[in-house]
Amino acid sequence: MTVEVERKFVCDAEIMGKLQDIGAECIGQRQFRDQYFDSPDFILTLKDFWLRCREGLWELKCPAVSGTTPDNDTETLCTRYREITSLPLIQSEVSKIIREHTAEGSESNSSQREQIDKVAENEDTEICTADDTKWLNDLNLVCFAEFKTERCSYTLERVAGAVRVDLDQADFGYCVGEIEVLVPEGGDMNAALQRITGIAVELGLSCEKKVKGKMDVYLQRYRPEHYAKLLSAHIL
Ligand code: TPP
Structure with a gap:
């Protein structure tokens, strides 16, 4: 598992x-074209989980637990997310989150829970490899954002290791830069931030500021509406 450490910046x-x-x-x-998925009541994103399909490749960004105590500026300017890219692992992680949430509420029924458990165990994965949508339907996940990005990537070789810089231009008219380091499991987080x-x-x-x-x-x-909910939950 890899942790993506990233700082965004304004592109002039x-x-x-x-x-x-x-x-x-x-x-x-x-x-590339990105599609992001969540339940209609935003179960995933309100917990800071981001489920994405980029050109057929799935990725789940999960909030990384901070094991370091960087200074305040570094802490606020950089984000850290654990990235899961294996579809079966994504399916079990997402079902777990949905199941936990559903157990908290009273609206769920046993057939809903059975469907969620099936996805968690990847029971249908083999039968419907060609059909991406079944597991999404079973978990009641819908696409809430879809956009294209034109990306220019750069690499900077430094003594401490390579750093990547991406310049992104989204098709809805927004440009942003990102300085990014990937830290393997157990790697030195403070060094990456530095x-x-x-x-x-x-x-x-x-x-x-961020x-x-x-x-x-x-x-x-x-x-x-989604934006306002994430703001009040301090996710964005
Ligand atoms: N970036 C900042 C500055 N604050 C956040 N809270 C998030 C990201 C959370 N977040 C929103 S969308 C998203 C995440 C993790 C998924 C897309 O991540 P990003 O790294 O922006 O996309 P990419 O560069 O891979 O296109």
Whole structure:
């Protein structure tokens, strides 16, 4: 399992020149379409779990438990998420969250719970590999956000290791940059945070407050009710 440590930044017109100046190497440009899923009452995202399908590949971003005590700026500017990319693991993790939530409420019935348990045990995975939608239906998950991104990726080789920078342009008219380090399980989280801060300094990024991601802007514009719920739960 990998933890993605990331700091978002505002992309200005000079960013590409700055990246070149500090020795960043462009490693490619690509376009992808993302679809994000949740229950109609936002069970996953209100717990800070983000279920995504990007060009047929599934990913679940889960809140990473902080094992470190970084300084305040680093803590507020960087996010940390555990990434799960195996579909059977995603299905059992998501069913667990939904099942726990359903057990708390009184609205569930036994056939709903049976459906959820089936997905948790990956019972249907083999029968319907070609059909992505059955497990989503069984868990009552719907797509709440869909957009395309044009991404330019850069890599920066530093003594402490490589750092990646992505410049994203979403099709709904929002640009954002990301400085990113992937930390393998048990890896040094503080070192990753320091590498990110180091690159931010090299790029001359001011210690601004947290920059909005693509999802913040998307939900604010197109899903104001969902956005308001996440704001009051302090997720965004
Ligand atoms: N980014 C910030 C700055 N604050 C947050 N609370 C989140 C992300 C939570 N979050 C919202 S959407 C999402 C996450 C983890 C999934 C997409 O993550 P992101 O890394 O923005 O997308 P990508 O770069 O992979 O397109």
